[in-house]
Amino acid sequence: MLIVSPAMIEKLFTRIANYVAHLAGLPSTFAVCFLIIVAWGASGPMFGFSDTWQLIINTGTTIVTFLMVFLIQNTQNRDGTAIQTKLDELIRVGKAHNTFIGIEHLTESEVEEIRRKCEQAAKRHDTAVKKATAQKRGSKTHA
Numbered sequence: 001m002l003i004v005s006p007a008m009i010e011k012l013f014t015r016i017a018n019y020v021a022h023l024a025g026l027p028s029t030f031a032v033c034f035l036i037i038v039a040w041g042a043s044g045p046m047f048g049f050s051d052t053w054q055l056i057i058n059t060g061t062t063i064v065t066f067l068m069v070f071l072i073q074n075t076q077n078r079d080g081t082a083i084q085t086k087l088d089e090l091i092r093v094g095k096a097h098n099t100f101i102g103i104e105h106l107t108e109s110e111v112e113e114i115r116r117k118c119e120q121a122a123k124r125h126d127t128a129v130k131k132a133t134a135q136k137r138g139s140k141t142h143a
Helices: 006-024 027-042 051-093 108-142
Strands: none
């Protein structure tokens, strides 16, 4: 008897999602889909532009879209989490504030407040650097 664990299912789904997302982004995939649409459109007169003819493309595109939403969202979620984890590690080992780790779990308004404070700190820093540079130039011209 074959026992399938949740971890095995997750790994299989991840492999399939990555593969399908990769294929979906290829120019050749776009070309094939475009040709399918052109062939469907060209076949319209042959089928008298019937409801069945329209239903075929509508059903096909709806099914593909429905499935792709979940596969692409899964890929995006993993990519976002991986990038966030890498950034958290850079913050942790660098001179940045560790309080920034995990801010992706805050509300939008809380993150916006942090962003505003960071921008203000950056402007203060830029002003201080410009002032120090101007003072340094001024002392060189007097020397």
